[in-house]
Amino acid sequence: MKVLVTGAAGQLGWELMLKLLAADIAVIxxxxGELDFARPEHVAAGIADHRxxxxxxxxxxxxVDRAEEEPELAFRINRDSARxxxxxxxxxxGRLLQVSTDFIFDGGQSHPYREEDAANPLGVYGQxxxxxEQGVRAVLPEATIxxxxxxxxxxxxxxxxxMLRLAAERDELTVVDDQIGTPAWTGDIADAILALIKGDHPGTWHFTNEGVASWYDFAQEIVIMARRLGYPIKARYVRPIPSADFPTxxxxxxxxxxxxxxxxxxxxYDIPHWRQSLTAMLKALAAAGNK
Ligand SMILES: NC(=O)c1ccc[n+]([C@@H]2O[C@H](COP(=O)([O-])OP(=O)(O)OC[C@H]3O[C@@H](n4cnc5c(N)ncnc54)[C@H](OP(=O)(O)O)[C@@H]3O)[C@@H](O)[C@H]2O)c1
Structure with a gap:
């Protein structure tokens, strides 16, 4: 099997490349630099070249925030080039796995969003x-999203x-506690992608780590765990604030x-809890000398 990964220099693309190589799968x-998604008219041919x-x-x-200022570019890359x-x-x-986001939802629910729940994005990025997604489904109904x-x-x-950088510099961090979600470690997302493509599973899928957190919960755990692992942490306190105090x-x-x-x-298999995967990521970062 040969797999082409776009966005290979990004967080997820990078990790996925490593996973595919480790699984002895041919990967490009x-x-x-190789294919600019800001110019969608070149993208179909550029993808097809690799077969x-x-x-x-x-x-x-x-x-997410900058997209509000340059919506045309965001739509060219995320809508037109995805299609x-x-x-x-x-x-x-060929077969396609398109990566998408929780930001297609408006956050009005109070129970976990399922794949078939109605989208209603709040901003340009989510829209x-x-x-x-819709363009991908229209062209390739059997795509995996x-x-x-x-x-x-x-x-x-x-x-x-x-958070690691700020916690090394400041005595106190302030982080919003009224946005609730679940972190997802690229290592675990890449494992899920591998399973989806190996098993050839079409349709829409949701994946994050297990558990629920606010950004404040997440920040607090980062600081506690980083200190325990010997990172240079100055921050003594993480203070919760409402989103209204941190306008974006x-x-x-x-x-x-x-x-x-x-x-x-x-x-x-059991999807790891977000705290477990955060610890794994912090250990990996430290082992690579990036404390
Ligand atoms: N980050 C999140 O919290 C999050 C949450 C939910 C879903 N997602 C989705 O997960 C996927 C991966 O996200 P990520 O966190 O890995 O993002 P990322 O680190 O920002 O990586 C995105 C990649 O896309 C590339 N890219 C940007 N503009 C491009 C262009 N004009 N032409 C070609 N490539 C371009 C970037 O290249 P440059 O480095 O050159 O810009 C980068 O390699 C995306 O579909 C994203 O929407 C992300």
Whole structure:
């Protein structure tokens, strides 16, 4: 099997490349330098050139707040190029796994979002990803769509790394406690992607780690665990604040826990709790000399 990973320099793409290589699967990684998703008119041909049995589309415009200022670019990358990737894959009869997001939901629910729940994005990023999903389904009804949330990994920029940096510099951190979701470690998402493509599972799937957290819960655990693992932590205190005290250009869902019921049954193993995977990530980061 040959797999083409887009967004290979990003958090998830990078980790997925490592997993595929470790599983002895032939893999090609491409990023903006090889194929620019800001120019969707070139994307279908650029994807088809590789004739990979599977394409995993991790390439995306992921800057949630900045998307409010440059919606045209976000839509070109997340909607038009996602559809163009599907067209490229369809042209030679390949298979596609498109990565999507919890931000397609409005957060009005108080129980975990299932795959069939109604989308209602609150901002440009979520809307562009939702329209990307719809374009992919229209072109390739048998595509696999994997929605995840609160992604972090050893490679790239994310909340965990930001908290580690701030906790090393400041006595106190303030973090919002009224947005509820579940973190997802790239190592675990990549395992789920591997299972989805090896088993050839079409349709929409949700995956994060197990458990529920606010960003405040997540930050507190990062600081506690990092201190325990010998990271240089100065912060003594993480203080919860309401989102109203930390205004951002893009509105975010207040609740975006994704139901894992469907994917749990397919995986056939226990998905790690987010605290367990956070510890694994912090240990891996430390082992790589990045404390
Ligand atoms: N991060 C999260 O919390 C989160 C949550 C839910 C779902 N997701 C989804 O998960 C997937 C992977 O996200 P991630 O966290 O790995 O994001 P990431 O680290 O920002 O990686 C995105 C990748 O897409 C590439 N990209 C951006 N603009 C491009 C362009 N014009 N042409 C080609 N490639 C371009 C980036 O390249 P550059 O480095 O050159 O910009 C980067 O390699 C995305 O579909 C995202 O929507 C992420």
């Amino acid at each position: 990684g491409i990023d903006r 990979a049995e599977w394409v995993v589309n991790c390439g995306a415009y992921t800057q 163009a990737v599907a067209e490229g894959v369809k042209s030679y009869g 562009s990803k939702w329209e990307g 994997l929605r995840t949330a609160w992604v972090y990994g050893e490679h790239g920029h994310n909340f965990v790394k930001t 250009p893009a509105a975010r869902p207040a609740y975006s826990v994704l139901s894992k019921q469907k994917i749990r049954a397919m995986l056939g």
